[in-house]
Amino acid sequence: MAELYLGETKNSVFDTYKQDPKLFDEVIQADGKVKKHYQKIVKHFGKLAVEEYQKLDEFAKISFFNQGVTFAVYSDTLKGVERIFPFDLMPRIITALEWEHIELGVIQRNKAINMFLYDIYHEKRIMRDGVVPAQLVFSSNFYNREMIGVNPPGGIYTHICGTDLIRHKDGEYYVLEDNVRTPSGVSYVLSNRETMKKVFSNLFLSHNVQPIDDYPQQLLEMISSVAPDGIDDPTCVVMSPGMYNSAYYEHSFLAQSMGIQLVEGRDLFVDKNFVYMKTIRGPQRVDVIYRRVDDDFIDPLVYRPDSMLGVPGIMGAYKAGNVTIINAPGTGAADDKAVYIYVPEIIRYYLGEEPILKNVKTYRCELQEDFDFVMSNMHNLVVKPVDESGGYGILIGSKASKAEIDKFKKVVSGNRRKYIAQPIMSLSVHSTFIESEANFEQRHIDLRTFSLMGRHKQFVLKGGLSRVALKRGSLVVNSSQGGGSKDTWVIEE
Amino acid sequence: MMLSRIANSLFWMGRYLERADHAARYIRVHYYSTLDAPLASKHDFIVDSIIAMMGMEVKKDKSFNEEKFNNLITLDEGNPVSIRSSVAYARENARGARDSMSGELWGAINRYYHFTNGYSEKDLIKNGIYGFCERVNEHASVVSAALENTLMHNAGWAIVKMGIHIERASQVARIMNTKVKDIKKLEKLKSNRSSESYEAVTMLKSAEAFDMSKMYYRTVPNLEEALEFLILNKEFPKSIAYNLRHIHHNLGKISPQKFHDSGSVEFEIGKLHTYYHYLTWEEVKEKNITEFLDETIRSVYKLARSLESTYMSY
Incomplete structure (x- = not known):
């Protein structure tokens, strides 16, 4: 079969594809040749006229809409405006060989982070040995004093982890963030795949795509494995803040696909240090709670007293070992973006191994030397708050005006612990259909992986969520900021 | 095992689904019967009958007209017993119990909701109230079939x-x-x-x-x-x-x-x-x-x- 070059597909959605030589294109080599693992896909898409593609796109949208894979903007009236998350039909492909590297790297990271969490809530060896500054850990907003000395079942804190990776123009994968509180997005991975299978069944026949549909089963097995000691057949639930939460679709999707109850705080109560749910047959004991409610809100007796989402007394039941909370409270201390800087050291310290995945060079504004550097180079840096997610509160120096930078410098100076800075990484780009251009263009992407850790169990979902920044030139892929997503295929070549 | 809250959502989902279905049928039958009813002032009479059956209080002042009334009973979100309101409540309750029903049932209710929610006043004028109510009854039948055949x-x-x-x-x-x-x-x-x-x-x-x-x-x-x-x-x-x-x-x-x-x-x-x-x-x-x-x-x-x-x- 002749190998395909860009420009050889006539009258198709690739007609006006422009390659920027400064960027790393996932699909097409610098010389214009389509990469080996993308040959079949590009040939297939290259046969589609714009109108044909648009028809498929419309079909996919209706599929999402009818499944209710939407997020709603609520107003005073009943008529919430519902939208689907933008989805791009062209899949992102990762070869099995490359995936193995990612998977090993992610597992290694999670293991080390989990050991780190145990340590900072117990002996604190890593701080005493001077590898990670104690003051940094203790000053994290997410360091949870309630967790000191607590032993979660199986010693596991980070049951579910969403590691965000990017590929730089050097072709290497870098870890951007470790999301170890309540990472979201996995329902979109599974829904995207469902839709892709409906739209492009023939493409699946010609590619050896690794399946992902066992995720709910893997999740349920992991959840059951960390039940309190002595419980053979645990009652497990997913706990949601409720249907007006933006991720409610995911919460209900996960509960339904695992076949377990979706509860809210008001469905639960604590009696003599055990947790029960209110059912039509009276109280039933709950053993494991996969909660999608933040630490601050889970127990008004211990954390925010104004929380209506939590369960009074649940932390007492947890500390008594009568219920498992997933992820463990206090994991946020490890995904503080200033602690991130030390993850390579954390890996070396606990595992005695070299990190498989690279970290992005990061400056801690709290340190004088780093602070000075950030102040004089902000126009070339990304500055981020250490404790927020969703792409909120960040500044991309190259895209900001002088006035914006000056303003941000004041903000950073006012709270140096809260900010870190990184060089502006050139995220790799991927062919993405742009509706307004009616053609494919290069757009920046990242990759959120999803991994599970249970008793004697490590699992990484083969694929993950490839997020794409739909605005031309934008590096922000978060769905709350105009990002879309792609199905992600791990293929055996 | 069923949570009491989920039971509540399912119960009200059933009630609102049934309510919308009856309202649509009553409107449809009465709209149709005005066409050849044996009474001179039949339209007023029908309007009063629908108001009484749906349990509304309507002031018939000068601005009251047929178009407004038709909108009030079908699409008006401010009217808690309009068909659109009932369907929206049914779907909100279904959404709250999404994890304890089949995808088929949820899909049917969701499509039903998007139908009533997406229906415009213009459509109503163009297609007539009969056409709208007929589609509502059809959606209700599809939901009912999913309820009977896709749940334990x-x-x-x-x-x-x-x-x-x-x-x-x-x-x-x-x-x-x-x-x-x-x-x-x-x-x-x-x-x-x-x-x-x-x-x-x-x-x-x-x-x-x-x-x-x-x-x-x-x-x-x-x-x-x-x-x-x-x-x-x-x-x-x-x-x-x-x-x-x-x-x-x-x-x-x-x-x-x-x-x-x-x-x-x-x-x-x-x-x-x-x-x-x-x-x-x-x-x-x-x-x-x-x-x-x-x-x-x-x-x-x-x-x-x-x-x-x-x-x-x-």
Whole structure:
């Protein structure tokens, strides 16, 4: 079969594809040749006229809409405006060989982070040995004093982890963030795949795509494995803040696909240090709670007293070992973006191994030397708050005006612990259909992986969520900021 | 195992689904019947009938017109009993219990919602109220099929069904009550006898009971027969007696005990259901029919409240 070059597909959605030589294109080599693992896909898409593609796109949208894979903007009236998350039909492909590297790297990271969490809530060896500054850990907003000395079942804190990776123009994968509180997005991975299978069944026949549909089963097995000691057949639930939460679709999707109850705080109560749910047959004991409610809100007796989402007394039941909370409270201390800087050291310290995945060079504004550097180079840096997610509160120096930078410098100076800075990484780009251009263009992407850790169990979902920044030139892929997503295929070549 | 909150959502999902279906059918049947009804000022009369059946309070001032009224009963979000509101409430409740139903049922309800929610006033004017209501009834049928055929007939299903039967019993009682009052109004207007039989047929059609009652009585039923059929018939799924029996039956699926203390909701429904089961038309005839129907509606609502406080509070 002749190998395909860009420009050889006539009258198709690739007609006006422009390659920027400064960027790393996932699909097409610098010389214009389509990469080996993308040959079949590009040939297939290259046969589609714009109108044909648009028809498929419309079909996919209706599929999402009818499944209710939407997020709603609520107003005073009943008529919430519902939208689907933008989805791009062209899949992102990762070869099995490359995936193995990612998977090993992610597992290694999670293991080390989990050991780190145990340590900072117990002996604190890593701080005493001077590898990670104690003051940094203790000053994290997410360091949870309630967790000191607590032993979660199986010693596991980070049951579910969403590691965000990017590929730089050097072709290497870098870890951007470790999301170890309540990472979201996995329902979109599974829904995207469902839709892709409906739209492009023939493409699946010609590619050896690794399946992902066992995720709910893997999740349920992991959840059951960390039940309190002595419980053979645990009652497990997913706990949601409720249907007006933006991720409610995911919460209900996960509960339904695992076949377990979706509860809210008001469905639960604590009696003599055990947790029960209110059912039509009276109280039933709950053993494991996969909660999608933040630490601050889970127990008004211990954390925010104004929380209506939590369960009074649940932390007492947890500390008594009568219920498992997933992820463990206090994991946020490890995904503080200033602690991130030390993850390579954390890996070396606990595992005695070299990190498989690279970290992005990061400056801690709290340190004088780093602070000075950030102040004089902000126009070339990304500055981020250490404790927020969703792409909120960040500044991309190259895209900001002088006035914006000056303003941000004041903000950073006012709270140096809260900010870190990184060089502006050139995220790799991927062919993405742009509706307004009616053609494919290069757009920046990242990759959120999803991994599970249970008793004697490590699992990484083969694929993950490839997020794409739909605005031309934008590096922000978060769905709350105009990002879309792609199905992600791990293929055996 | 069913959470009390989920039970509550499923119960109300059933009630709102049933409510929307009845409202649409009542509007449709009456809209259609205005076309050749034996009365001069028929439009006003129909409007009042729909207002009474849906339980609304409407000021008919100078600005009141047909277009506004049609919008009020179908698409108006400010009207809590409009069809769009009922469907939206049904879907909100379904969304809250999304994880305990099949994808098919959820999909059917979701499409139903998007249909009513996406329907514009322009569409309503263009297609007429009949067209809209017909589509609503079609969506309701699809939802009903998914409910029957894609769920386990266990506790969750029984709760939805109880919501449906409670709403249906009360809606059918409302239909009868409204029609009986309509007939009295027509008598005052010195309309002839033919309007009583005409309204009796409209009443049966509003409960999708015309064809079956005709077969049952082997003639077009008169008002008494129509009322008897809709109150007492044990085999017709819209009758009061039928629906009470099914509430009783479905409660048996979730009730943990076999024997029930007086004062329990099980006791209450047992008593109510057997009363209607062994009631004869001769006994009903001796009563004031509108008072009897009012009492029926009150008993059904009281039962619904007991069900909620026993099984669905959280």
